[in-house]
Amino acid sequence: MAFVQPPLPFEINALEPYGMKAETFEYHYGKHHKAYVDNLNKLTEGTELAEKPLEEVIKISFKDSSKTGIFNNAAQVWNHTFFWNSLKPAGGGTPSGDLASKIEKDFGSFDKFKEEFSNAATTQFGSGWSWLIDDGGTLKVIKTPNAENPLAYGQKALLTLDVWEHAYYIDYRNARPAFIKNFLDKLVNWDFVAENLVKA
């Protein structure tokens, strides 16, 4: 069974009023994400990994230095799907309910969380990701290089931002901080984060 690229959870132009052009998704979803899916299928074809859930493939290949190519593509397939779900039109702002209380408890305040998340996303040198994670019951912000993700480290991902240059170059050119600010102000899908928090 081949790995499939899930559809975008919104229309390709749905985020245009919120700082991300359809052209961004034509490349980032239509070419980059698709290429990771195609490569993963090529690399696992005819092997037992092709029959396993994507999450399993990520965990197995991360621990096996002979499977770096498989890990990179499998993790990038998962990371991008998770990233699309981290976005929504007219998102951003502040979370509510249990999630809001948990953020205040673990970071001190919502502003402190934003500061930590922005800092991680800004200071990830080169390609990578910024994450809000649940690490054994405590919310934390981490950054990961290249394709690495919380799943590989045994942590639960709640929210992510792709800070590879391809993620923001069409909309923001080299201005990564403007891309990060726009994400937090207008795009974060806090409903998705809240769902992840209560998931086993």
Ligand code: MN3
């Ligand atoms: Mn990307």
